[in-house]
Amino acid sequence: MEQATNSPQKITPFLWFDNQAEEAMHFYTSIFKNSKINSVVRNGAGGVLTASFTLNGQDFVALNGGPLYKFTEAISFVVNCETQDEIDSMWEQLSAGGEPGRCGWLKDKYGLSWQVVPPVLPKLLQHPDPEKSIRVMQAMMQMSKIDIPALIRAAEAEPAKTT
Numbered sequence: 001m002e003q004a005t006n007s008p009q010k011i012t013p014f015l016w017f018d019n020q021a022e023e024a025m026h027f028y029t030s031i032f033k034n035s036k037i038n039s040v041v042r043n044g045a046g047g048v049l050t051a052s053f054t055l056n057g058q059d060f061v062a063l064n065g066g067p068l069y070k071f072t073e074a075i076s077f078v079v080n081c082e083t084q085d086e087i088d089s090m091w092e093q094l095s096a097g098g099e100p101g102r103c104g105w106l107k108d109k110y111g112l113s114w115q116v117v118p119p120v121l122p123k124l125l126q127h128p129d130p131e132k133s134i135r136v137m138q139a140m141m142q143m144s145k146i147d148i149p150a151l152i153r154a155a156e157a158e159p160a161k162t163t
Contacts, residue, residue, distance in 0.1 A: 013077075014061045016069045017110065021062035022048040024110050031093045032056045076105065076113035083118075084148045090116045091145045104146040118148050124155050132156075 017024055022040065029035040038052040038059070051062045079094070081087040091100075094116065097109030104117045124136040132155045139154035140146070 009059055012059045012061055014063065015071075015112065016063050016065045018067045019047070019064050020110055021051050021064045024112075025051045025053045025060075025062055027109075028055055028060075029053055031090070071107075071111040071113065073101075073105070073107075073113045076115050078115045078117060080119050081116060087116055087118060087146055087148065100144045102144060103140050104143070106144075117146055120148060121146065121151065124151055127155060 015021075015024070025037060029037060032055040034057060035055045036053065038054060040048055040052075041050045043049045048062075048064055050064075053060055053062070079090050081090055091106065094108050094114050095106040098107045098111075100106050101113075104115050104121075105113060106116065107113050121136075121140070125133055125140075127133040127136065135154040135157055136151050139151055143150070
């Protein structure tokens with residue numbers, strides 16, 4: 001039987017910022033439920049060197065490391081949203097000051113990439129009927145923010161008849 005421990009999670013995302021670590025930490029903890037600021041380590045001038053915070057049970061560390069590195073789409077965080085209202089809310093908050101992408105992707109105002117998606121999406125894309133799967137993929141490719149009802153309509157649509 002496995003016992004619960006108070007040991008830290010095995011893998012913690014470590015985010016490199018250019019002097020926005022504290023601002024970003026406050027921004028993210030204001031968006032996600034069950035979030036908190038864990039600790040802040042300040043440098044000799046009083047600025048933040050590192051900050052530790054938790055977003056919905058997931059620990060993160062932020063570093064003010066300077067302009068040497070920038071975020072790219074090669075790393076993104078997936079936010080699983082059960083309802084369209086949750087997608088709409090997360091999308092609006094995370095994309096504020098950032099830029100929308102395609103197929104549920106966006107960049108926040110710090111350049112960090114997020115995927116705001118419903119768990120039903122992979123189910124629809126892996127539908128046993130390949131025609132339905134293709135229609136869902138085609139519908140998704142036209143979207144910026146994911147629209148669950150539109151994906152379901154695409155899956156349920158009657159196939160075009162050939163004459």
